[in-house]
Amino acid sequence: MATIRQVAMRANVSVATVSRVINNKGYVDANTRKIVLKAIEELNYVPNSVAQVLAGKKMKVIALIVPDISNPFFAELAKAIEEQARQKGYTLFLCNSSEEEQKEFGYIEVLKSKSIDGIIFATHHLNEAMLDHCRDLPVVLMDRAWIKQSLNKDTFVISARNQRGVQLAIRHLLEMGCRKIAHIYGPQQVITARERRLSYQKEVERFSWYSDSLMAPGYFQIEGGRKAIQALLKKHPDIDGVFVGNDTMAIGALKGLHQMKIEVPHQVAICGFDGIQMTRMMEPELTTIAQPIEAMGKKACQILIDLIEGNKKPKQHIEFDVQLIVRGSTKRR
Ligand code: RIB
Numbered sequence: 001m002a003t004i005r006q007v008a009m010r011a012n013v014s015v016a017t018v019s020r021v022i023n024n025k026g027y028v029d030a031n032t033r034k035i036v037l038k039a040i041e042e043l044n045y046v047p048n049s050v051a052q053v054l055a056g057k058k059m060k061v062i063a064l065i066v067p068d069i070s071n072p073f074f075a076e077l078a079k080a081i082e083e084q085a086r087q088k089g090y091t092l093f094l095c096n097s098s099e100e101e102q103k104e105f106g107y108i109e110v111l112k113s114k115s116i117d118g119i120i121f122a123t124h125h126l127n128e129a130m131l132d133h134c135r136d137l138p139v140v141l142m143d144r145a146w147i148k149q150s151l152n153k154d155t156f157v158i159s160a161r162n163q164r165g166v167q168l169a170i171r172h173l174l175e176m177g178c179r180k181i182a183h184i185y186g187p188q189q190v191i192t193a194r195e196r197r198l199s200y201q202k203e204v205e206r207f208s209w210y211s212d213s214l215m216a217p218g219y220f221q222i223e224g225g226r227k228a229i230q231a232l233l234k235k236h237p238d239i240d241g242v243f244v245g246n247d248t249m250a251i252g253a254l255k256g257l258h259q260m261k262i263e264v265p266h267q268v269a270i271c272g273f274d275g276i277q278m279t280r281m282m283e284p285e286l287t288t289i290a291q292p293i294e295a296m297g298k299k300a301c302q303i304l305i306d307l308i309e310g311n312k313k314p315k316q317h318i319e320f321d322v323q324l325i326v327r328g329s330t331k332r333r
Contacts, residue, residue: 001045001046002043002044002045002046003045004018004019004022004045004047004048006043006045007036007039007040007043007045010039010042010043011032011035011036011038011039012035013032013035013036017032017036018036018039018040021033021036021037021040022040022047059114059115059116059117060089060090060091060117061090061091061092061093061114061116061117062085062090062091062092062093062116062117062118062119062120062301062304062305062308063092063093063094063095063107063111063116063118063119063120064077064078064081064092064093064094064095064119064120064122065095065096065097065104065107065119065120065121065122065123066078066094066095066096066097066122066123067096067097067098067099067122067123067124067144068096068098068099068220069094069096071220071246071248072247072248072274072276072277072278073246073247073248073274073276073291073293074122076276076277076293076294076297077122077142077143077293077296077297078092078094078297079294079297080293080294080295080296080297080298080301081120081297081298081300081301082094083298084297084298084301084302085301085305088301088302088305090117090305093111093114093116095107095111097123097125099123099124099125100125101125104123104125104126104130105125105130105133108130108133108134109133112133112134112137116137117137117138117308118137118138118139118140118304118305118307118308119134119137119138119139119140119304120139120140120141120142120300120301120304121139121140121141121142121145122142122143122144122145123144123145124144124145124146124189124190124191126141126145131155138304138307138308139155139304140155140156140157140158140300140303140304140307141155141156141157141158142157142158142159142296142297142300143158143159143160143192143296144190144191144192144193145157146159146191155315156300156303156307156315156316156317156318157316157317157318158296158299158300158303158317158318158320159192159296159317159318159319159320160291160292160296160319160320160321160322161319161320161321161322162192162195162196162199162322163195163199164321164322165196165199165273165289165291165322165324166196166199166200166203166243166273166289167199167203168289168322168324169243169271169273169289169324170200170203170204170243171203172271172287172324172326172330173241173243173269173271173330174241176241176265176269176330176331176332177240177332178240178241178269179209179240179241180209180214180236180238180239180240180241181204181214181239181240181241181242181243182214182215182216182232182236182239182241182242182243183197183200183201183214183215183216183242183243183244183245184215184216184217184218184224184225184228184229184232184242184243184244184245184249184250184253185197185200185215185216185217185218185245186217186218186219186220186245186246186249187217187219187220188217190220192245193220193245193246196245196273197215197245200215200243201215213235213236214232214236214239216228216229216231216232218244218245218249218252218253219249220245220246220248220249221248221249221252222248222249222251222252222255223252224249224252225244225248225249225250225251225252225253225255225256226252226253226255226256226259227252227256228249228252228253228256229242229252229253229256229257230256230259230260233260233262233268239268240267240268240269241268241269241270241271241330242268242269242270242271243271243273244270244271244272244273245273246272246273246274247272247273247274247275247276247278247279247286247288248274248276249272250270250271250272250273250279250286250288250329251272251278251279251282251286253270254270254282254286254329257270264284264328264329265284265328265329265330265331265332266332269287269329269330269332270286270287270329270330271286271287271288271289271329271330272286272287272288272289273288273289273291274288274289274290274291274293275288275289275290275291275293275322275323275325276288276293279325279327280327282329283328284327284328284329285327285328285329286327286329287324287325287326287327287328287329287330287331288325288327289322289323289324289325290322290323290324290325291320291322292320292321292322292323295320296320299318299320
């Protein structure tokens with residue numbers, strides 16, 4: 001691999017001149033710049049990224065930390081962010097914390113040691129200690145990476161209107177004729193799951209049929225959704241509608257209903273939340289509350305790159321609207 005010294009010799013200039021051309025810093029006349037760039041091309045020289053960082057140049061590398069890459073929501077989010085980063089000439093490092101706080105903290109250490117330019121957090125363990133650790137680094141918080149409101153004023157937050165989504169889901173199930181609606185909820189230490197459960201309760205607690213026993217945990221997992229629907233129907237055989245806190249649990253619940261030979265939507269109508277592509281592959285296709293995953297990912301990436309490149313903007317919490325996508329798992333008429 002060619003070195004900066006070989007480039008200097010080829011172009012008959014000093015190493016310092018080559019360094020100024022590479023890092024676009026300091027004066028180099030046009031003709032000399034042209035000669036140096038020609039020598040770089042002929043020798044196929046690739047600047048050493050550590051040297052570039054030491055020269056104060058940005059690596060143009062950002063990181064996204066997600067809690068569960070096996071969940072299609074995060075895979076689709078990572079894809080959107082990677083596409084936006086590439087368009088802006090940045091590389092994306094994808095880190096999966098497996099919902100482990102220590103792993104998340106460890107990633108921050110490693111990323112900082114690699115002179116990462118900025119981090120997007122989509123995990124729920126983020127706290128003041130971690131943010132302090134990132135103090136000198138541009139960060140954007142997404143989705144469940146909310147932290148105490150007092151801290152959010154210092155950071156950009158991107159999320160979806162969870163409460164609005166629950167209202168749309170419950171209203172739709174009622175319009176489809178449902179008269180007893182259950183809820184399968186995600187892990188309550190995750191703000192998005194907690195918000196959706198609380199919103200479900202707010203929407204249905206006025207009905208005489210409501211009881212807390214109409215809610216069951218599904219842990220944001222497919223198997224959790226399957227087990228939850230079976231437990232709910234054992235307790236309340238007259239349930240005729242289910243709002244599920246995310247699509248992976250809804251897919252599991254569909255499987256559970258099929259195993260119990262319960263017809264969807266005629267006996268039980270079911271609505272999920274996220275809008276992942278896989279909802280279209282189900283039979284019947286899953287009605288869901290779609291989050292604008294791609295738009296949120298691209299926005300988060302653009303804000304982070306603006307912060308990295310010094311385009312200062314006032315910190316804000318950007319909430320994206322969600323959309324009810326009606327399909328066969330609820331459409332009774
Ligand atoms: O499906 C994963 C869930 O975790 C999504 O609803 C998303 O909002 C995240 O919080």
